[in-house]
Amino acid sequence: MSAPQPPEPIPGARLLFSLDPAVSHLNHGSFGAVPVNVQRVQQRLRDEMEANPLRFFGLSLVDRITHTRRHLAAFLGADPDGTALVGNATTGVAVVLQSLGLRPGDEVLTTDHGYGAVGFSVDRECRRTGATRRILPVPLTATDEQVVEIVRAGLRPGRTKLLVVDQLTSATARLFPVAAIVAAARAHGVPVLVDAAHAPGMLATPVASVGADFWVGNLHKWGYAPRGTAALVVAPPWRDRMEPLVVSWEQDAGFPGNVEWQATLDYTSWLAAPAGVWTLRSLGVERVRAHNAALAAYGQRVLGDALGVAPADLPEPGGPTVAMRIVPLPAGLATTIEAARALRERIAEELSAEVAVMSWDGRGWLRLCGQVYNAPHEYERLAARLPALLAQR
Template structure:
């Protein structure tokens, strides 16, 4: 599998979770669309791109469990969440209930809009180690008040790599009449996704992470009853269109002037690649490597796992608590000296060494990391035991 990817063979790449990695056949499809665009830009943009986009959306809709007219492509989840927030019309005193495990860019975005509106962003503490799903649910809902209007939650956390019980939270939120916004950036391609079953009001996920698409391919699903209220983040030709399509929602969101959409159009090739290479089996094998090594690294670093080592809480990533006063220096040392690409993630005053495992990885990669960490412990003071 490693030969199918464009990754530098000199680097032990254990950071798929940050930006993904694109296989050669998919990247070639990406370049093919770019060449077709440049061969006749006007004809491509005005005549062909809509048809290509329709095919891409139909394939993705089946993969993520919704219908094509209920979502649109975005470059990343940050743009998707900003699109939602712009249309929420928050008022002073309104509360957004979230967790203290959310992605930093999302925290910043909520803080920005809350400062504008006077609403409050509640980062409810989910304590570590997590011992059960019930613990997460109890701690999360203890932050609910009569002022809570919105639930915002990542399905898989970026820093701690934990799988959250999104289905249970969406179900209860619906009973309480709350709006649910789910950040599923790490979900598609890593664990099964069926948006219809989860039944959130809004859901964003990436294709360029675990689905292996070219960079800049994500989506935003919007439940039908919220589609008319969603203003476009970028106002363009689709607004009050002279030739409207079947959906004002899509007219507003999909027509943003000249932009590069080749990454979106690769979606059929992306899904073909996953199916042809039996990716569900490969993902299962990767999860097993994650499980088999987690306690081993915790023992080396004299820390404890932050959750039970099972598929209920972990996918193809694991975050190992690490005691260090120099996280940036440690990350740079791992890359510059040991040629290992791996993040040292900060969250709530703690640090985590997060490894990601995909089909191009093997046990050898984690053995390289283990040996490097042993050497750093023995020869530097960057890690406290």
């Protein structure tokens, strides 16, 4: 297996961001990074809001949100009439869960690759309704065909009221074959919620290619939108059943307006989000995707070599544009969530590098991302210093 080579940098891309140059920001997937021009667009909107709050929150604001929603839905390949803007993916998940009408004896099915906060949301709704949650283990090395078969075998038609599956997993940076999973579940009459927190901006038209009953994704990660910008997409049969977490003045408008309108919410992040999409397009969407994926692959190999991990033992993400990679940590490290958090903080404090450290399947994993503001030397510097830090157990 030939070693991956770092991509050519995109000229001027680093200057688009206000990130601290003394820190290696190798974890774009957690909170993203907002380009300077997008920050300025949002600040102008905030200035407009503070100059005359009554005018800003007047009747035209609903129209502005609708216009923004249509722009972002087109970028995602989604039906704008079935798309609602929400604060983040976990908010969208909560809207779906509390709208299902779960009852005692019902079941929500997830996998062990799911995002922790989504699991918390499922557990809470199950406690509230008397339903149960069941978790399907999926091996990290499973092929797409094996993943689909594991899910298909785990369905209990008539009892399984919802399947929650990740499009791109946070803990393991794995691209799941969600279109095939949705088809398998639909054949058994089981609706599917796709957690696509990392998909917008990284994957092309991530909604249209899936066809799920529910799909939620963040635009404030790989779509360069301000934080607090996400989309909940609902298939036509379910739209009349969607209820907001908080009832406000657009309740009678139905979905998506009833979910979007929360009175004095700060909507400037949503209204500025198209500027993030414009920035991505100005850099070249395919160019950015290819650059980021290649840089993440290079970083994974550099860190793997430094930690003595054979190339064959470095997990593949399953897609050519996936800009997140994971590296297994030495045995005994970061085996719990608390230990993973502590190690991440040590790396940030002592090595001036921001990474994600995950605890999954009984061992620790270091997750790296590639973004246009990153450079190969940042991964190389971390690789040169990380082994010594890990030896100080």
